[in-house]
Amino acid sequence: MPAIVGAIKINAMGSSAVFNIGDVFTISPVSSAKTFAGAGSFNTGDNLNVRNEHSTTNTYDKDFADGNISTIL
Template identity: 65%
Template sequence: MPAIVGAIKVLSIGEAGVFHVGDVFSISPKSVSKTFAGAGSFNTGNGLTVSSYLSATNTYDQDAVDQAMIGNL
């Protein structure tokens, strides 16, 4: 069902942000990235105990493309 939308004021949208108004069939990302982090890097919460005395992050990646941007216009 079509949406009727009034006035909209957008102050800013981040580089990886998504903005849609009304009906949406599909929303897909417009950028891809890869993150490398060591043991215990993305833990969140209260009272964490992380025991990673010896940690090594392997950043070597033999793939040329992990997620294609083809058709994601």
């Protein structure tokens, strides 16, 4: 059933956001990300004591593309 929509103001949208007005069957946004982090980067909690005196993060990746997204319409 069609809808009557008044004025719309969009301040910002993310890169993988979807904006739709009206009837829709399927909305499926996709995104891909790659994260490099050193030792102790994602620790959470109270009173952590992390010692990483000689830590390195290897960011070399011989692949040309990772996390390829393909959509089939």
